Every structure is written in structure tokens, then in C-alpha cells.
Amino acid sequence: MTEDETTGDELVVAGGIGEALGAVIAERVRDFRQDRGWTVGRLADESGVSKSMLSKIENAQASPSLMTLVRLSEALTVPVTAFFRGLSEEQDMVFVKAGKGLDIHHKGSGPGHRYQMLGAMRAPHDSLEPMLVTLTDRSEVFPLYQHAGTELIFMISGKMEYSYGSSRYVLEPGDSMQFVGEVMHGPGELITLPIQFIAVKSVHPGG
Structure with missing residues (x-):
């Protein structure tokens, strides 16, 4: 069974920290997949995450839920934290207005x-x-x-x-x-x- 974008179990990319997280995760997932020579379909099969959701993740249109990150880390054999590497290079300070987390x-x-x-x-x-x-x-x-x-x-x-x-x-x-x-x-x-x-x-x- 695959996880798709209709489950509601996802991070919604909506500016500020959302955009920064989405962009970094998108690049990391794509890099790890391509390093293994896998297609999006192969990663979908290995992780149980739908192709449509993976496409959104790799295009920074949506960020994966915590559960999806675990599934991807297990399929790609990398720690969950590996998906966030490079975030500090793009954003050295985070300012979040009240209610905008x-x-x-x-x-x-x-x-x-x-x-x-x-x-x-x-x-x-x-x-x-x-x-x-x-x-x-x-x-x-x-x-x-x-x-x-x-x-x-x-x-x-x-x-x-x-x-x-x-x-x-x-x-x-x-x-x-x-x-x-x-x-x-x-x-x-x-x-x-x-x-x-x-x-x-x-x-x-x-x-």
C-alpha cells in the first residue's frame, strides 16, 4: 500500500521555513535516488510512497511527513537527518512570526x-x-x-x-x-x- 497526497500526513510548504525545508529535502531525496540509479517508480516500490507524492517531494511542492521520511530513509539506507543536510547553508537564521510556524x-x-x-x-x-x-x-x-x-x-x-x-x-x-x-x-x-x-x-x- 502506498502513501499518497490525500492522506493529510505531510508537511505543507507555505513560505519561510517551509520553503527552505521543502527545497533541501527535495534535493536530498533526488540525489540519493539518482546515486542509486533508481527511477521514481523504483523508489516508490521500495518505500511504499506513491509516485505522485514522490514527484511532489522532489519538485518541492510538498514536504514529506515524518513517517514518509522514515520510509524513504529505510529504502535509501540513509539516516533521516541526511535529508536535512545543507539547510544551514541556505538559511543561517530562522525568524517565525507568531502563529506562522x-x-x-x-x-x-x-x-x-x-x-x-x-x-x-x-x-x-x-x-x-x-x-x-x-x-x-x-x-x-x-x-x-x-x-x-x-x-x-x-x-x-x-x-x-x-x-x-x-x-x-x-x-x-x-x-x-x-x-x-x-x-x-x-x-x-x-x-x-x-x-x-x-x-x-x-x-x-x-x-
Whole structure:
């Protein structure tokens, strides 16, 4: 089964950081595919991502979702972070006006859960990925995640239970957590809505 542009599980390229991300990802995906001598159809078969979506990605008309990036990285045998290499060469500073962050839609999150990327700076030593997360509706199940590097969470409003490994922590405004990303983690019970927090990931290149 392939993923196409109608799933809603994609980053929408809409100026500023969206254009920068879209252009860099487009070039990286195309380069990795051509290095292997693959056609778009071959990459579609290997990754399970539709040819129409791949065409949009390689032409910077849409950026792939996090799940699509994982599928492409597995098919091309490169780390997910490889798709972002070169971003800092084009954009050394990111300024995002209030409410203008790049919206990211996660599968299974449902309506009322908003993820806004506030930047994606890449540097020789590491990379920072700040995101504003807004939860305005309860979800039946929140998927747990794991990733390379570390993550910092700072609560702005609301109250929630956050899972980290086998532990549970109740977070309220002003609370913060910093942890190693390889351990499974993610929101658990949403106690007081709306909930808003900032999540910042720090990842070493190639990690």
C-alpha cells in the first residue's frame, strides 16, 4: 500500500521555513535516488510512497511527513537527518512570526492537536528542532516515540501526564523535562486542556 497526497500526513510548504525545508529535502531525496540509479517508480516500490507524492517531494511542492521520511530513509539506507543536510547553508537564521510556524500533522493525533515547527537549524556540531505543540482535544491513544539525541520540554499552559520509559510525570505550567530521546516517550493523559508546550530536539548530524 502506498502513501499518497490525500492522506493529510505531510508537511505543507507555505513560505519561510517551509520553503527552505521543502527545497533541501527535495534535493536530498533526488540525489540519493539518482546515486542509486533508481527511477521514481523504483523508489516508490521500495518505500511504499506513491509516485505522485514522490514527484511532489522532489519538485518541492510538498514536504514529506515524518513517517514518509522514515520510509524513504529505510529504502535509501540513509539516516533521516541526511535529508536535512545543507539547510544551514541556505538559511543561517530562522525568524517565525507568531502563529506562522510550519504545521506538521501526525498520523493518529486527530483534530485539536497542533504541531508547529519553529525552526530546523543544522550546524556541523548538532541540530536543534524547536516545536510548539498545542493540544485542544483529548485523543484515545497517543503514540510513544523515540529518536536520536536529547529533547527538552517546557510547559506553557494546561496539565498533562507525560510518559518516559516506565515512568509517568505530571507537567504543569513552568515545569520542564530534559531526556535522552532513545527511550520511548510521549504525552499520556491530558488532564487540563488546552495544553501548550515547547519541545526542542537536539540531534548530532548523522544520528
